[in-house]
Amino acid sequence: NQLPDDFGEDDDIGQHTELLRSYAKSYDMKLHDFGQYINDDTNVEASIEDVLSFFVELRDFATVVEEFYTPYEWTQSERNLLNEFSSSMISWYLEATEDDPGDREYVELGEHDEDGNPTLLVDNDLRQEIEILKQLTFYYVISNPTLRGQQKGQIQVIDELFELLYDEAAPKSVDTSAILEPYRERLNDTDEDDDTARARIVADMISNMTETQAIEMYERMSGARPGSLQDTIMRQ
Template sequence: MVSRVWTDAARRKRLHSTPEKDQRKPFEVDRDRIQYSSALHRLAGVTQIVRVGEADVFHTRQQHTYKVAQVGRRLAQNCIDADPKLAKKLGVDVEVVEAACLAHDLGHPPFGHAGENKLNELLEGREDPDGFEGNAQTFRILTTLGVRYPDCLGLDLTRATLAACLKYPWTRDPTKPERSIKWGAYKVDQADFDFARRFQDHAFQTTEAALMDWADDIAYSVHDLEDFHRVGAIPWNHILNEGSQEIIRKTHEVWFGAPSDAQAHLNAAFERLASVLNSAFSVLLNTSYEGSREQRVALRSLTSFLIGRFLTAAKLTEEGNGLHIPLDTLAEVKLLKQIAKQYIISNPSLIAQQLGQKKVISELFGILWDNSEKGPPRFLPVRLRYIWDVCEGKRARFSADCIASLTEHEVVALHARLCGLSGGSVLDPIVR
């Protein structure tokens, strides 16, 4: 077991110790600060998988976030109820887990992973070794870019909540594969990272971070498939028959750090999922979805069944990050995530759309870079100008921070005006 000796006082500590006091407990304050932040509000205008505004049936990033928070809270409660002594020893607090769930996607840039990849490419091209990563941007928002108090940057959250938000508790390290693909903080934010991880003498997530991470996986694997089932985009009969081996094979290929017997677990997991779908929920497989009451009841029952199945399988442990997910359950979730990826994220129409989105981000980044040599550009919306001072003249980071602070509508509108594609109105500010 790794050492987890950090006292309640250390967990509640804030780096800036803002003097505000009210009736709430420290972790409740954290949760509420994130709930009411402009960064969370922005996620209503950010892609989950399908572009915001394309159809009301699809989740936005904000709707996904609220469902992750709900799952995370129930997950933490279930673990605490099952083993209250171990939960206390590991430092599991329901409010911290929910706060981390609400925060987990704040750094998600416009246009989803397409935007994330393009911003990373642009920053690397300007020789910024930190690059861009959505999780690291989340931490940057919480500690630096968030606006709450006049005398400090960020939201001034407790150490426990900041640590719980670190899904990947390390900075970028090109020499280690797992730390060159995903990272939880930029080196420019090292002081805040060190504060959050001061009492962690290991490279594991805190248990509260592990609970947030699993809640995200549960929500992603269930709710996105629900959306695409509604629009008829999931060919279940094909998947459960001739398409089964392809799904299993591709899931195995992308399983990072897969155990030696992963193939067997995936085969068994697929059989279990197929059995559940074919028996209890055949009404969803054998007819096209039209939104009948019977179909809606069946779909809600399926999502409730799967969430409950994945949630109750998780148990606290004294090993590793403090959370044990059975391999059989992990395999089921990975299969469901692969189905969404294979039939939706790889859709040619979506890929074509993403190429245009990357072009918008690239051109807007270039305009911000070219016009910020001596300070924030005069055309920059007032709401974003403080970012120049925060970035201390680092133009590439400034350009990325500005773009990542916008909704997709704002990015498109600002790009169109600056590129002469739409004059707009001088009386109509793009960013308020």
């Protein structure tokens, strides 16, 4: 069910509602479900038809290529195409103060408010598009059950790693612990009774790790993977 090449050129895109719905379903994009979510569960002022037509209009971006209409297979070329598309979208909205082909400014300076501060007037269509894209990320990424499960596991790893390192940071254990410099020195310079400062140092150590470093250190400290803790950190 390919859309005709001239689809969307009419001013009244609402007349193509059924074709839009058919298009979304034929590619298994579930855009209609997303549009329903926008309509029912968000404060975005956009109808299902607004959502569907927005995605159809994205076809006009120069970086939208044929591969976008096929199942995603996680290839490097597909990732490169997505990165290029993302960059073009970011540039499009960052440059929204410039005239578009229709000679219409998306963002312009408005009157000063009662406190004398300048205000911005944002085109309603532009605001709607950005809100749709924000909700798209929430709907398909942040609310994705698989991702939520992964995030829950990551939170558990960090929580348990903190407890393990906090025990290692005990005043009488620091010099023989898995705590590395410069955090060991900071702990030695900390009052033995200052549990808050000790916790902050451990938190600083974890926050400066990459995800891989944190997971590998947790695995080694919990016994899930043997090996040198210092080697794990130093080789990253």
